Amino acid sequence: MTAEQGYLPAMLNPFEPGFFDNPYVQYNAVREQDPVHLTPLGPWAIFRYADVSKILRDPNLSVEEQHATFTQIADTDTLALLEDRSRRRSTSMLDRDPPDHHRLRRLVSKVFTPRMIEELRPHIHQIVRDHLDAMAARGNDADIIEDIAFPLPFIVISEMMGIPEGRSRADLRDWSGALVKTFDPTADDNDMRAAMSAGDNMFAFLEEVVDAKRANPTDDLTCGMIAAEENGDRLTTEELISNIALLFIAGHETTVNLIGNGTLALLRNPSQLDRWYNDPSLDANAVDELLRYDGPVQFSRRIAIDAFELDGHTIDAGSVLMVCLAAGNRDPVMFGADADTLDLSRPNANQHLTFGGGFHHCLGNALARVEGQEAIGGLVRRFPGMQLATDTLDWNGRIVIRGLNHLPVTLT
Numbered sequence: 001m002t003a004e005q006g007y008l009p010a011m012l013n014p015f016e017p018g019f020f021d022n023p024y025v026q027y028n029a030v031r032e033q034d035p036v037h038l039t040p041l042g043p044w045a046i047f048r049y050a051d052v053s054k055i056l057r058d059p060n061l062s063v064e065e066q067h068a069t070f071t072q073i074a075d076t077d078t079l080a081l082l083e084d085r086s087r088r089r090s091t092s093m094l095d096r097d098p099p100d101h102h103r104l105r106r107l108v109s110k111v112f113t114p115r116m117i118e119e120l121r122p123h124i125h126q127i128v129r130d131h132l133d134a135m136a137a138r139g140n141d142a143d144i145i146e147d148i149a150f151p152l153p154f155i156v157i158s159e160m161m162g163i164p165e166g167r168s169r170a171d172l173r174d175w176s177g178a179l180v181k182t183f184d185p186t187a188d189d190n191d192m193r194a195a196m197s198a199g200d201n202m203f204a205f206l207e208e209v210v211d212a213k214r215a216n217p218t219d220d221l222t223c224g225m226i227a228a229e230e231n232g233d234r235l236t237t238e239e240l241i242s243n244i245a246l247l248f249i250a251g252h253e254t255t256v257n258l259i260g261n262g263t264l265a266l267l268r269n270p271s272q273l274d275r276w277y278n279d280p281s282l283d284a285n286a287v288d289e290l291l292r293y294d295g296p297v298q299f300s301r302r303i304a305i306d307a308f309e310l311d312g313h314t315i316d317a318g319s320v321l322m323v324c325l326a327a328g329n330r331d332p333v334m335f336g337a338d339a340d341t342l343d344l345s346r347p348n349a350n351q352h353l354t355f356g357g358g359f360h361h362c363l364g365n366a367l368a369r370v371e372g373q374e375a376i377g378g379l380v381r382r383f384p385g386m387q388l389a390t391d392t393l394d395w396n397g398r399i400v401i402r403g404l405n406h407l408p409v410t411l412t
Helices: 024-033 049-057 076-089 100-109 114-119 121-138 144-149 151-161 167-183 189-215 221-227 237-268 270-278 280-293 325-329 365-382
Strands: 036-038 044-046 141-143 299-304 308-310 313-315 320-324 404-406 408-410
Touching: 024 325, 044 049, 049 299, 049 320, 049 325, 100 237, 114 121, 114 365, 121 141, 121 144, 121 151, 121 365, 141 144, 144 151, 144 237, 144 365, 144 404, 151 167, 151 221, 151 237, 151 365, 167 189, 167 237, 189 221, 189 237, 221 237, 237 270, 237 280, 237 365, 237 404, 270 280, 270 365, 280 325, 280 365, 299 325, 320 325
Parallel strands: 044 320
Antiparallel strands: 036 044, 141 408, 299 320, 308 313
């Protein structure tokens, strides 16, 4: 039946009841019926694996907001503040196209290397062990988010960046949480204003950190980034602060939800939990499968500089494209008829889209994998009989970064 005959294809609607409990029902329907989808929110949404992968790797698309044609969704005062901060804050590699992106990434990559991450594994293992010991000591009831999923990546990235301990780290947690809300297209004026205040506070604090480390260098990533040089080129102070903030936010916000979502997936699929417990060699592939099955980052964004055609649709210049990584990760064309099934030994699990693609591929993917292997693998081996303590889950209500506020379990 055609649209003219009364048939309306599925659409992306995060306001639909039950969406945050299980967005995959909607993702699957839209991928099958309208995979290049003009959303009611304004942006195009892309749902098939092949299309998502193509968009992520297309060098002719942009991430810079100056190229986007936005519908005015904020009040005039808020828009003015957004434009002012956008001019001052858009110096992280996440927000830049080549050649600026390549220059920034090369300088940051000099100190944020996979080898350095792997050398951290014993320390990460010990942090996990300490938190699992504390969970066991408190009794049978635990909250995976509060007891390990948040503390582990927050501690690790804070130590890596040389962030001083104390009240400042607690502030950073709050500021980071406010900032990531603005990734969602549904963010309202209150969210934007809270994020702008948080951003101002975070940048002022990090500027103090950078000044202190320039005066008294220490052995951490911040000092490494200050010293990083290539053919006489160094990061400016503004670039340093923007990219330190990016690494800090990305270094814990997504991994919290990898651990939370991954643990939940295992609790709902106890045969897979048992399988991992009995076969520790699954560590690496299991984490990739969990990243595929219910990854923390559900969407990424690109902007059309010039008009182009995609699946019979004309994408106008200035259009925003939200590529649904999560829908691509469940595409049966790529992952088979059992794409909605958790299979820790899936042979192509590492071809998931959760870390993005192209030259914006997640720089911290090695750190996320190590933390996921140590944290979730540690939980499986220490508490193989753990069970969900509730049927009602508290999701964070975000479209882009999906995760739980709490995950109560019984450690039987």
